[in-house]
Amino acid sequence: MPKIAVITGAGAGVGRATAEEFALQGYDVALLSRDAARLEHAAEVLRGRGVRALPIPTDVADAAAVEAAATKVEEELGPIDVWVNVAMATVFAPVSKLTPEEFERGTRVTYLGQVHGTMSALKRMRERNRGTIVNVGSALGYRSVPLQSIYCGAKFAIRGFTDSLRSEIIHDKLNVHLTMVDLPAVNLPQFDWAMNKMGKKAKPVAPIYQPEVPARAIFFAATHKRRQVWVGYPTVQAILANRIAPGLIDKYLARRATRDNSATRHSARTRLPIYSSPCPETTGPTAGSTGGRAVEAGDVHRPASHRVLGRGRHRLVAVLHQITKRLDI
Numbered sequence: 468m469p470k471i472a473v474i475t476g477a478g479a480g481v482g483r484a485t486a487e488e489f490a491l492q493g494y495d496v497a498l499l500s501r502d503a504a505r506l507e508h509a510a511e512v513l514r515g516r517g518v519r520a521l522p523i524p525t526d527v528a529d530a531a532a533v534e535a536a537a538t539k540v541e542e543e544l545g546p547i548d549v550w551v552n553v554a555m556a557t558v559f560a561p562v563s564k565l566t567p568e569e570f571e572r573g574t575r576v577t578y579l580g581q582v583h584g585t586m587s588a589l590k591r592m593r594e595r596n597r598g599t600i601v602n603v604g605s606a607l608g609y610r611s612v613p614l615q616s617i618y619c620g621a622k623f624a625i626r627g628f629t630d631s632l633r634s635e636i637i638h639d640k641l642n643v644h645l646t647m648v649d650l651p652a653v654n655l656p657q658f659d660w661a662m663n664k665m666g667k668k669a670k671p672v673a674p675i676y677q678p679e680v681p682a683r684a685i686f687f688a689a690t691h692k693r694r695q696v697w698v699g700y701p702t703v704q705a706i707l708a709n710r711i712a713p714g715l716i717d718k719y720l721a722r723r724a725t726r727d728n729s730a731t732r733h734s735a736r737t738r739l740p741i742y743s744s745p746c747p748e749t750t751g752p753t754a755g756s757t758g759g760r761a762v763e764a765g766d767v768h769r770p771a772s773h774r775v776l777g778r779g780r781h782r783l784v785a786v787l788h789q790i791t792k793r794l795d796i
Contacts, residue, residue, distance in 0.1 A: 469518065471544045472689075473497040473537070475527050475584050476554030478505040480655040481603065481685075484678035485551055486513060486520075488686045495519040497540040497547075499533075500554065501526050519544060527554045527580030528572070537587040549689045550588035551601040552581035555657070557618040560664035569662070570617055577621035582628060585645075589632075592643045599689050602629045603681075604649040606702040610709040612672075612720055614665060633694070646688045649706070650681045651699035674701055 472489040476482030478500035486496050490513040498506050498520065506522035513520035521544055523536045540547055556576035558569045581602050592598030607615065608622030626647065633645050652671035655678065663669050676699055684698045697703050709716055
């Protein structure tokens with residue numbers, strides 16, 4: 468009997484790519500996001516792969532809506548085997564230009580959205596004593612950068628929440644696997660959709676990965692007993708470097724990150740408020756199966772697999788990464 472996966476933020480980007488990856492592996496998939504039309508389109512693609520797909524328009528910032536979605540999934544598809552929390556919202560701006568309402572909305576979607584999803588999933592998995600929950604984090608949950616304080620703060624919170632809950636699951640001797648996948652810069656439509664107060668176009672900092680790379684890592688984490696997965700050498704580099712010299716990185720980012728993260732002028736696209744209705748579908752030359760891209764394909768790093776670690780002079784860091792993961796350091 469097919470297993471059931473629930474993916475939040477499934478309308479575009481990493482969420483959409485993750486839904487497609489689970490479908491390719493034979494899972495029936497429930498897709499949660501705010502935009503009903505985009506979800507239905509994604510569901511049709513998955514059905515074409517021979518699996519059941521259930522689109523459920525859901526604002527993950529609303530705990531009751533997430534709980535209702537979980538109930539609908541189990542009524543229509545069956546018991547949830549895997550729940551993946553991907554949904555996010557942010558504003559590109561210095562803190563001085565942000566409002567409390569923008570912080571609240573970004574935190575409710577990016578952080579509390581994962582809390583709500585985890586709680587609804589765990590409630591059902593606890594009763595059956597089985598299941599897997601994947602929380603999607605970021606290298607920016609270890610090393611914050613300027614102009615993304617909403618997103619960075621939420622990703623730090625997700626890591627703290629996940630670590631706390633993991634210990635509780637161990638204490639309760641539950642056969643529920645909780646894992647976290649930390650991502651590098653990814654080519655996402657959110658860089659065009661998110662509200663931007665910088666006066667220049669936001670873009671991910673190179674090297675940039677296509678959404679299919681973290682999607683494969685998320686599936687790997689969901690199907691292997693790993694506490695945590697770091698995707699891409701840049702993630703390893705950022706996390707370990709911040710452990711060694713955080714003050715030096717503070718100064719480096721003060722000089723470089725603002726310029727790197729806003730290197731080109733705004734396009735004509737209107738930036739929507741963070742609390743607005745669902746973002747319009749991305750169209751044109753950057754549109755893709757995962758709902759649009761932030762940069763042209765030629766600017767994107769294409770690794771052979773999701774476990775992308777450096778060679779040669781980077782081999783020592785790769786070995787240290789593997790050791791720290793094995794020892795849960």
